[in-house]
Amino acid sequence: MAIAAKSRRRSSRKTAASTIDRIVLGDCVKHLRKLDEGVIDLAFADPPFNIGYDYDEYDDKRTCKDYLDWSAEWMAEVIRVLKPDGTFWLAIGDEYAAELKVMATRELGLTCRSWVVWYYTFGVHCKYKFTRSHAHLFYFVKDPKCFTFNDGAIRVPSARQLVYADKRADPKGRVPDDTWIMRPTPHESWILRPQDLPEGFAADGDTWYFPRVCGTFTERMGFHGCQMPEHLLGRIIKACSNEGDLVMDPFAGSATTLAVAKKLGRHYLGVELSKEYKAKGVKRLASIEPGDPLDGAENPLASVPNTANGRVRDADGKRAKRDGPAKQRRRPAQEEPSLWD
Numbered sequence: 001m002a003i004a005a006k007s008r009r010r011s012s013r014k015t016a017a018s019t020i021d022r023i024v025l026g027d028c029v030k031h032l033r034k035l036d037e038g039v040i041d042l043a044f045a046d047p048p049f050n051i052g053y054d055y056d057e058y059d060d061k062r063t064c065k066d067y068l069d070w071s072a073e074w075m076a077e078v079i080r081v082l083k084p085d086g087t088f089w090l091a092i093g094d095e096y097a098a099e100l101k102v103m104a105t106r107e108l109g110l111t112c113r114s115w116v117v118w119y120y121t122f123g124v125h126c127k128y129k130f131t132r133s134h135a136h137l138f139y140f141v142k143d144p145k146c147f148t149f150n151d152g153a154i155r156v157p158s159a160r161q162l163v164y165a166d167k168r169a170d171p172k173g174r175v176p177d178d179t180w181i182m183r184p185t186p187h188e189s190w191i192l193r194p195q196d197l198p199e200g201f202a203a204d205g206d207t208w209y210f211p212r213v214c215g216t217f218t219e220r221m222g223f224h225g226c227q228m229p230e231h232l233l234g235r236i237i238k239a240c241s242n243e244g245d246l247v248m249d250p251f252a253g254s255a256t257t258l259a260v261a262k263k264l265g266r267h268y269l270g271v272e273l274s275k276e277y278k279a280k281g282v283k284r285l286a287s288i289e290p291g292d293p294l295d296g297a298e299n300p301l302a303s304v305p306n307t308a309n310g311r312v313r314d315a316d317g318k319r320a321k322r323d324g325p326a327k328q329r330r331r332p333a334q335e336e337p338s339l340w341d
Contacts, residue, residue, distance in 0.1 A: 023270040028250035032077035041245035049093040110140040230294040255281030
């Protein structure tokens with residue numbers, strides 16, 4: 001069984017009151033160097049992926065060597081400011097996931113406790129390869145024997161409890177797995193959307209299903225293209241920090257990490273290179289209070305209609321309600337590809 005939360009060794013160093021619960025404007029390496037060593041409880045970083053994204057203040061088209069050298073620089077500073085029992089989560093794309101994982105563990109001395117796959121719908125459409133619909137979330141700790149992991153805050157019912165009514169089942173449930181996706185069996189067909197088989201993304205895995213925050217979502221801030229779901233950050237912050245802890249994001253962006261930290265009763269510190277992103281992030285933080293509910297659906301599989309209860313497009317291009325067997329539809333729908341039969 002994985003180690004639960006150990007007795008926490010608190011650092012005697014403290015950050016000045018003026019440096020917390022705010023977003024600092026500027027380069028993250030420069031500002032991290034101003035912090036004392038060992039003052040951050042939890043760091044979450046969603047850095048640029050170096051894939052040519054159009055940021056307003058950052059060049060996302062570095063050479064491979066330049067990007068990796070820069071990554072080593074800012075990650076080393078994150079590790080320095082973490083408390084001895086601190087935790088670091090890194091979100092990264094396919095292009096540099098392997099390099100940064102090796103860098104963090106073999107060169108910078110962290111321990112990787114989980115390699116989580118974040119699976120999302122509304123992925124980036126690709127013409128000549130499979131549609132990108134995932135990102136990597138690395139869960140690192142400084143000390144593999146002393147760290148915060150609040151398993152009680154994120155436990156889910158186990159199959160022993162729900163399916164087998166096994167008296168040996170832990171009444172508190174179990175800790176989620178690190179992939180939340182179902183492997184098809186010979187007796188089951190492929191599914192088009194995760195909502196069509198919600199039990200396939202059980203909450204007890206290491207592949208996490210959360211939709212991206214798309215432009216039509218009510219929680220979309222609108223000023224940053226890479227906004228993360230609040231419930232995804234909520235799971236991380238609940239598990240790997242405690243109320244009153246200091247949560248830091250060196251790439252504040254849309255300020256989601258900081259917003260969730262504030263809602264969950266944590267202190268927060270963000271660094272942001274863009275003046276526009278900082279100003280709008282500050283405005284977002286001013287609009288919320290500790291204890292406010294997290295935006296979005298906690299269980300998106302249950303909150304979004306499945307394909308059978310959704311709408312389909314008929315052969316003539318018009319939309320028809322799919323509310324029963326095919327013979328009840330007003331017009332015959334186009335046949336689905338055989339892959340989904």
